[in-house]
Amino acid sequence: MLSTMQDVPLTVTRILNHGMRVHGTSKIITWTGEGEPHRRTFAEAGARAAQLAHALRDDLGVSGDDRVATLMWNNAEHVEAYYAAPSMGAVLHTLNLRLPADQLTWIVNHAADRVIIVNGSLLPLLAPLLPALGTVEHLVVSGPGDRSLLDGAAQQVHEYEELIAGKPTTYDWPELDERQAAAMCYTSGTTGDPKGVVYSHRSIYLHSMQVNMTQSMGLTDADTSLVVVPQFHVNAWGLPHATFMTGVNMLMPDRFLQPAPLAEMIESERPTHAAAVPTIWQGLLAELTAKPRDVSCVTQVTIGGSACPPSLMKAFDDLGMRVCHAWGMTETSPLGTVSRPPAGVEPGSDEEFAYRLTQGRFPAGVEARLSGPGGDYLPWDGESAGELEVRGPWIAGAYYGGGGADAEPLRPADKFSEDGWLKTGDVGTISPDGFLTLTDRAKDVIKSGGEWISSVDLENALMSHPDVAEAAVVAVPDEKWGERPLATVVLKEGASADFASLRSFLAEKIAKWQLPERWTIIESVPKTSVGKFDKKVLRRQYADGELDVTKL
């Protein structure tokens, strides 16, 4: 039996229209580095998005599902592109300006971007790549920067403001299928080529509703959100969309992501909420310690991207900025869990703090299961550790295959289960009340005799020894157990290697069967470009016999 409900698609266009009309006076405030920040209302930004869409269609020939890329900081113009491209039926492609040049080139070519909207300050990064970007026909430059860098480019160069000037401020947006692509974002995988996640209008709409639910960020039009998390990073965690749904003001740092200007914009614009990865907050904390400022206006800080260290959470609590932990990834739009302690937990108690340190609770839109070492699904008992798999309307079920509308999506078996769930690559436990605690990356976990050993637990235990500067533990092949841990240790200056005593030290904290037999001293732990332990280098060095291993 069919329902009698209206068949209204969930589209980015609806969010845009609502934000312009019902929350037209809410503001996007863009930091400019000097003097007053730039302020633009949602109504103004929406009118300019319509102008941009006219320009993209009429002047630049954007049609169908053409990809419109952005290489931009967080600012009002970037929000305009967020709405113009998807609402006209095109696909917004946010380029990660932190990626190495070769990956960026690969990504633009794979997505076959036709247009790049770029901030003038990022031209030094883009200009050298241009000869290799064969699909790109147009560059649209916004904001300050040296245009002469584009001299001789094969692409047509446009000034953003000149391009949209005089265009109609309304647009007869097409009625779109909600399952149509709206935006795409590539993961910066450390192994293999980057993978493109293509968000639909539907997934963005539903994710925005979730962000606005009380148990997620739960912001209202009385809030101003300092959106530090980049717009090129999983749609800035959905904030540019969620804010238009409920009228939350956005404070955009543009290129001023250093601790000092961040502290300054908090002090002068008084945001109530802020969102960023832990490293940003570490930097801000150091700044505030060196030069105290009143930042208590920020009553909620959403931290995701990687785990928030307890010391950082405590330090921000002391400043009156309450941290709310969240977990997600490019493939999950990203909101996967939010760590709001459950009812009945005493505020300020150790129990509450422990809940806040978990990755958080799953919302109704995200189904979760833990896949164990044997391939079975594990109970939610807070103890059984398995790889997290998730399912939901804003979770990826494939990657973009390239080649436009005819693309065959990619479904690598290590990323998607046979029944279509996303394998997150994260290993952890889930409590009976649905709180996720991550302990490891699946590729780093040691699969020993049908049980899993957490490399992170071993590393943390090792690094608490007074002689150890750093330690990385990786899985190495073992005939009897399948895999066993190899401990690689960086000693502090003046300390000498005594593996037996290190092993005894570990034995006080770690189950006996998990203790490493293989030990080696290294100069330093190899790191990735973003500073994470690069364990694949260690595994290769071991395989190639480059490490001097002692077996106990």
Next chain:
Amino acid sequence: MLSTMQDVPLTVTRILNHGMRVHGTSKIITWTGEGEPHRRTFAEAGARAAQLAHALRDDLGVSGDDRVATLMWNNAEHVEAYYAAPSMGAVLHTLNLRLPADQLTWIVNHAADRVIIVNGSLLPLLAPLLPALGTVEHLVVSGPGDRSLLDGAAQQVHEYEELIAGKPTTYDWPELDERQAAAMCYTSGTTGDPKGVVYSHRSIYLHSMQVNMTQSMGLTDADTSLVVVPQFHVNAWGLPHATFMTGVNMLMPDRFLQPAPLAEMIESERPTHAAAVPTIWQGLLAELTAKPRDVSCVTQVTIGGSACPPSLMKAFDDLGMRVCHAWGMTETSPLGTVSRPPAGVEPGSDEEFAYRLTQGRFPAGVEARLSGPGGDYLPWDGESAGELEVRGPWIAGAYYGGGGADAEPLRPADKFSEDGWLKTGDVGTISPDGFLTLTDRAKDVIKSGGEWISSVDLENALMSHPDVAEAAVVAVPDEKWGERPLATVVLKEGASADFASLRSFLAEKIAKWQLPERWTIIESVPKTSVGKFDKKVLRRQYADGELDVTKL
């Protein structure tokens, strides 16, 4: 270009599974009238929903999109039916126990209900109808009541608890199409046959998310909601679904809807939220005035169904129970607007109070427009009055046509626009920031010379005259103007009719062109069964020449 997102349907089943798993310890508390209320966790209720589904399928033969009706109060068993029937693919049909017997019979036959789950206390209402309910094969009786009333019934009679006892507590729920019917509810239209609204899994899911958004009810698992609004009335405003999404506890009054037990359950169970129509609150206020109790635990009161009088809102504010006005109807699931004042309005100010008295602001899921007297769409200027039309994924686009899956839906032109919007029949204004103020029903508004005159404004002005007990204003045909207002006045005891002076009195408050020329004295204003002015009786009496009209 297709997105790479998972194609996961939005279903009631997902809400059920989430509530059971992540919020399994949240509770449904059902008032029993004596001693301790009955408490059941979401996990327990979900397990019993699975048992009920087994019984419906295996013992009662429910299959496909069979309609499973409920004639029940708000209680845990009703919540179980809410989840069992839709999740198994059947359609829940909530019967309004306040309807006259002939309408109830008509509705059951029109929906072709196969099963009725009925509270024992409602058997006196149901038993007399049974011979006329030809499609109903099974009655499932729950809770106290005299079963002998069913002696001789043609239907098979089952005891709810016996039926589900011993059944498996899990069910392999089918994967459903989100556009499939989940539940239905008939409007009790005062004219013509009742109209069936059929909610989809999708509409219920999206509406539940909206209820949980911060700018709607915004409840969390720390809340307990006193759900006075009946489950047979637009899904109890979505609360049984929304609560399972976020773990909000439900306090269910069962048949104890009188002011004294309501006050008692607030005092003893300390709910933080309550939802009901104004008349319930009027009664509770009288009770609390007569016998004061501490009800300050209820920090939020959602009032809808009809406008909340300012005096009532003030009185509840004084008790610490803050009223939040909302507007909706059976056709809107029902959440259409919620009146949370916008940012920047001073708490406690007259401006804030004025905002709270409006019907509220549209959420992103509800598009709105005002259709003017000439058929044109009016500006959102807070002054232009038109009929409200709405569009959105939880708004009806048709009525159920009867006849099961093959039914041709009904789309009466006075209820649905050609482009598919719902014509609400409500007349009002929308402010530039999206707040709706309703002034009249479209059928009561007076269309005079291309302009609209509000019957309600004239009535309120008339009733403020010291000689007037009651007054109703209706449109009557007029050769020159199309329609003109007829003032029908009930005088206070001892007062005498002086139409000229009444007209002068009106002239101080109302524009001259809106003043009635036709006047009549009546004994009392005819009322509908729910106590509203029954203006169609007055219009008919005028047409039939039964009224003694003076023309000024």
